[in-house]
Amino acid sequence: MAGENIKRIYPIRGTATPGRAVQLLDTGEITNLPLRAIGPQYNSQKRLVSSSSGNTLYYPRALKVDDNRILYVWNQVSSTYYVYASVVTIDANENFVATTPVLITSGSGAAYAVQHMADMGNGKAALLLSTMLIILQVNADNTITVGTGVGISAGQGWGTHSIIAIDSNTVMAAYTGTNGNGIAQLFTVTGVTITAGTPITHSTSTATSYTALVQLDATRVFISYYDNNAYRFKVFTVNAAARTFTQGADFLKSTTGLGRCAATKTATDRVLVVITNSANSASAFLFKITGSTVSIVQDTTTFSTSVTFMHHDLITLAEQGKAVCAWQNGTNGATMYVTTISLGLDSFTVDTPNGTNVGAIESYQWVDLLLMDGANVDNQRYILIPAGGNAVMGKYGYRTGKLLGYLENAQGSVVLKGRVKGLSNLEVGRRYGADAQTGQINTVAGYKLGVAISDTELLIPDYLID
Secondary structure (H helix, E strand, O other): OOOOOEEEEOOEOOOOOOOOEEEEEOOOOEEEOOOOOEEEEEOOOEEOOOOOOOOOEEEEEEEEEEOOEEEEEEEEEOOEEEEEEEEEEEOOOOOEEEOOOEEEEEEEOHHHOEEEEEEEEOOEEEEEEOOEEEEEEEOOOOOEEEOOOEEOOEOOOOOOOEEEEEEOOEEEEEEEEOOOOEEEEEEEEEOOEEEEOOOEEEEOOOOEEEEEEEEOOOOEEEEEEEEOOEEEEEEEEEEOOOOEEEEOOOEEEEOOOOOOEEEEEEEOOEEEEEEEEEOOEEEEEEEEEEOOEEEEEEEEEEEOOOOOOEEEEEEEEHHHOEEEEEEEEOOOOOEEEEEEEEEOOOOEEEOOOOOEEEEEOOOOOOEEEEEOOOOOOOEEEEEEEEOOOEEEEEEEEOOOEEEEEEEOOOOOEEEEEEEEOOOOOOOOOOEEEEOOOOOOEEOOOOEEEEEEOOOOOEEEOOOOOO
């Protein structure tokens, strides 16, 4: 009968807000809109931060402060290299709202180029410039406390250095030394004060560059680096308290290319590495680490052969069994491309070998990828950040959802069909729907629900799910 009320109580996953339309997940749970969909989704580009001087924003790096804030650091380059930072809040509409840029430091030449940044937790970042390490602390009021920089004996190339946090008090940096050797160094951090360990030469080649570090566990770090038309991979075993480490044997992979390299941990003792072969292709490798020994479990897999592959980054979405790789196609006036990579324990498949175009970028000199959500999140968010000041929000869903009905209360009672009571200011006879993003009841475009039968009641005439 038309006025019959059909209700059911469902378990809630995450947040389900009474007084709104909700979705049913493939797990049998309910949650708020928007609807979940399997696979990657990308917003249009939005402004992340604007230049404080009108100069182009180069060499962006970012890290997560909390679920809705990131720390964004970049160079503005004229005759002087300026290093700026801003705290960016992600609002309910997934816009980026940045604080006024703070000048961290400046100096002449590429000695002040931003290289990499390590997340030490609780809003603390270890910022690695070409020849300096600085600690930044993001405070609750979005101010940034800046520590005193500590110099490193490094060369001044772009994108050649890497840094990771070993724990909340220790970071490891790997960089190209002034003579081209490969150097690694541990640092202890107390507040924003740095105590440096002794630099250790891990490669005596005078052409060491494009280093990537990946933490395997509390005491082991995987390193990949380029060495004059060859890539080398090995493991450091770290003694954080003593600020020292030992080295495993090199695994050599000869190849000709530009040398740029990105790496991510995909599972216990597994690391995926993506390298630049030449100006228009890229290859990926999957490594297994046993103790301090590196072996390869999936050899050269070439992708991105029809677009120019440059300045890339790589992250893992462990919840979905996926990695994400983003890169720059072209030089000035470039575009940004992205693909997901399906992961097995000892295998992988590149889902879209030549990538998906997610928009033009204003500048060049690398793309940064930032993971915003960890495990147990239906739609993991990640941010693609090219040079220039814009960014793209990406999401990867592993649950599907369908519009279910109207949530009456916090106990999970959903009106599937019939009368919805307790509303206000409805116009009798008018059709009402649910906002596609929030589930709020309105008369604008969205998902159709039903017709108002009084100023406080809405009739859902039939089930929304077949």
